[in-house]
Amino acid sequence: MTLKPKRKLWRTRFKMARSTFSFATRIPYQEVCQPEVSEEELQHWGEYILLSDSVCVLHRDGTITRRAHNLTKLHANESLAQWDEVYRFYDRQTSLYKIQTAKVHLPDGSSKKAKKVVQPYGQTYLNFYPLRPGVTVEFEEQQDFFTPDRIAACMWGQEFLRFAIPCRRLRFTVAIAEPFSFEFKLHLTEQAPEKWKQGKYHVYQWDMRDVPGYETDDGTPHPRDVLPWVDFTTLSSWEPVTKFYMQDLDPPQKTPSQIQKLSEELTQEDQSEEEKLYSIYKYSSEDVRYGRHPNELNLEKTREVGSMLEDMRGDCKDKSSLMVSMLRHLEIKCNIAILLTRMNGSVSFLPGARFDHAIVCVDLENGKRLWLDPAGGPVTFKDLPTNDQGTQALLLNSNGGELTTIPDRGSQSHQINRVCHGVLSEDCSYQFTAEVTTTGDTAMELRLKYVNRNVESTALTLEKELAAHLTGARIESPRFISLKDISKKVSYTYRTTLEKWSRQIEDIILFRIPWIGSMHTVGLVNVQKRTSALQTPNPVRFTDDHKIEIPPGYQGYGLPYSHELECKWGRYQASVFVEGSCLICKREVDHRGGIVFEDQYQEFKEYWEACTRADALDVVLMKKVA
Template identity: 70%
Template sequence: MNHSRAATTVKPGRKLWRTRFKLPRKVLPFSPRISINEVRPTESIDAELQHWGEVILLSDLVAVLHRDGTITRRAHHISSLYANEALAQWDEVFRFYDRQTALHKIQTAKVYLPDGSQRKARKVIQPYGQIAIQYYPLRPGVTVELEEQQDFFTPDRITACMWGQEYLRYSLPCQRLRCTVAVSAPFRLQYQLHLTEQEPRTWKQGSYQIYQWDLHQLPGYETDDGTPHPRDVLPWVDFTTLSDWEPITQYYRQDLEPPASIPTQIQKLSEDLPRESESTEEKIYTLYKYASEDVRYGRHPSELNLEKTREVGSMLEDMRGDCKDKSALLVSLLRHQGIEAEIAVLLTRINGTVSFLPGARFDHAIVCVTFENGERLWLDPAAGPMTFKDIPYNDQGMQALLLKSAAGELTRIPSGGAESNHINRKCQGTLSADCSYRFATNVSTTGDTAMEFRLRYINRNEAYQSLTLEKELASSLTGAQIEAPQFLNLSDLSQPVSYSCQMTLDQWSRKIEDIILFRVPWIGAMHTVALVNVQKRNSALQAPWPVRFTDYHKIELPAGFQGYGLPYAQQYECEWGRYHVSISEDDSQLICCREVDHLGGIIREDQYLEFKKYWEQCTRADALDVVLMKTTNEHADTFT
């Protein structure tokens, strides 16, 4: 839900005298200090310490927007430590700030020892606004405290405003979590709750409107390699004083928008790269291929912190740029051809999928082409050598801010689903009486999989490609012999990436007298993994990202053998995947077909057993043996 939505961007009020003289502002009246005596650990947390390695006793956060548009942030943190990794994180804590525009004060930094004594941490002021806080001695059972305040004396770089987000639960147990947001008139705050209905306590104090969440005895949240991003599974609050995206759009347009007067070098490139006879789509492809493939990704270290796009001359001289540079280049090339194109900024999927309120929370820039009929084509020239018209799954379905006008346009990038990352394999071969399986295979890949192949192989010679592809294919099949592996169209970004090879699997089947047990070597075969082996989970699980596997085998059977119990078919389906397999016999040939769709999504704790059952069913179906029996005259009636 949204609350207290402002009407327009607000101009700041008169500057505070503490801002003028660069003095710390008083924010404790909004959120009185909590002493360690109020949260001091007791023996009751010993079991939690041994389980989690660390228990947060207090997390007290304050964010204040003053009338002059400047911000103060205060944080008070107290933790009891036990595990070695927890202790190591507190050996030395670093803080950075710009001395010209901000003041950072460490108010309390102490170590409380199990015997009741305490030591002050050592504060070392280093050059360029860096502070090192060194805690000593640290050993299991100590408690550490850090209280700090940072005052900013100039408004945010975009406009006088404040935005941010705070989690209302952590991965570690927390005995008390207090989050306070104070906003002075003339500003107004809007906030949005995610995965919680915990409304804040609100009150007015002078010209400030206060919002406070004060929570107690929060349990920890188990995490592992399969846990989704915290924003997708933990409660949190998003807040902002911006009423719309216009200030954000104007800020990014200043930094990213290509010049209205297209530089001469860009004009010449745009005219020389495509042929006049090419269609609009062919011209877009030619220019995209140049920005994506010919211009490598990256910047010189001296320009890593530069927020604006690189100057055209420098970019073309060393032929490299980051996502901002590549997108601006492609937009300029397209516009010179009369093709409508804009830059869009987004926060990629790896950082969570929940949309934010207005704020400058983006980590990537891509390009949106709009055709005369209103259809849009999304291109990511910085993602790597993606197939034309494909975009990485990391971009798909994400909220994007299109910088097409001063007000901008908030939109959502389309999701392609499992079919947008497709691995299709066709095999034809022979199963010998000695149980060896020899076959020719052709594989076609799209989406992220195709891009990953190109990243590894596109700039290598055929000898390297052949040798490395052979190792890659053989790594998943014990004893596989790979012959003549080769890519068919690796460099053509207008087509999926395809490769072919001859493969021999010696002793792949088992022979028991007149019976052969044959296991189909499916591509992307499912197997049990640690994340789905446990009987229950205490946290959500990230389902495999969307991809489609289609596999077809046409196998010549050994003379005198035929399938038993065929045709066979099996199908399973759940919210996070679909599985279908069929095996039949046709004129002494075994026809094996399989299609698997991983659909992505988040598996909640109470849904885990459903997913576990589905995954196990698919794993068993992949591992089933096809029974082949030798036919003889005396057994002929068995198969009629």
């Protein structure tokens, strides 16, 4: 049951700031400015956090106060530039925003206040000056909210206990008034909070010193998956979250006449449940373009049906609601599912409104579930983008919602399969014809790139793409067999000539197989060790099958051979053998995705390097002795 806030506190009624210092006394600059941060540390990190102090308070009337106090010593140009101007926005009708401290501490011990400019409509911006390497910026702010959270009288959120740069002192305090209850969950840490009671508030505080930085690069996963953090909430269930989103997203119980007519027209020739599903999905995914008018970008509710059908446009909420409405009219059981996409981390949350996407979940007649994303792009029917798979989802239904996990089908749902027939000439050129079939994300990416191009532009662009990784390749007759039909896999064909692709040494030909998706060492794997986790490539499966006529009079040397490699993050199988006058080359590679932590890096590095060497291995063909 959701707690209802008690009578408004008088400071809430008169929109006055509430003090939080009884829960966490103020930490002054003098306490954290010594000892001086070394020049080496500043050069390494670009900046150094002296203090990160935040307080979150839930009062008995359901309103919230948040205070943050930060001190950062700056060095790098990009770090300095971030403080030239700092903007804050707030709604004056529902909250009060106060800047308590904003100044620059100079190396000589003096300090200067930042210039504050207050503009209409709740906009404030600060100019910090002067900024140069070695200064310390101090910024302390507080915001008091005078209405409860939009979900209910509650508080929820998360706080990292380690950052990308070092922090001398990190303190995080949560104070919860009675009768609210507090639940928290620790991720990748065992740092339990100190607890005490302050009047009618229960206080939880994490206080840490000398927290090391966490170096990041292009291969580092989302912080929620690799850094320590605390998740907290005062909600006892997902029911109020479900109720809130159903009001905004779930279509009305009585299907509008426009939707009834549209769903019947779209499915008038369909017989089976699957055929009806496809017709509705195709319309929602393809015919209704993605987006909203700028005037409606901040609108949380779904668009009005008439407006949506008039300009044939909607975002993920609109498309999913439209699709559910049509399917329900056809008596197909389905619900909107809201989720936080995989790009924002894969760890599950406690109850709260932390979602950025909406899709559709269909309960099929056979008892199974089908997940469809009408706003995910031109995705093949029944496929689901990687960004949706393996994530926590909340199904919006009248039973208070259902928290579930969307199945992760891994690399088998994202495939690139190629079959080649070719001829290897004695002059060392290799000519082959290929047919490629793709599914999942790879099919979607091809549609996004080519579906609106004409034949000439498609052929030219596809030719460039196919030749990009094969030096000296001549691509001929590239064309799509299937592209626009989202009920089918995307497939295309082409012919390739690789002049002088092989090397000839007297009576020996050294032939390197041009595998599709050939693995090669990259910077992120070349380093000897990593100080942070590594995000491996998204799940995808490559299969390649070459049947190659070898030059007359030649035979394989050291054949057959095969390679089988496997680890947690991937699987590699390749074999080469001679069958009659043909060289048969088969390869299947699974990139399984996932995270490689620092202590696992060497294992992944060795696997990747072994695959790279196997891909680059020469096939030896030797002229038969007369």
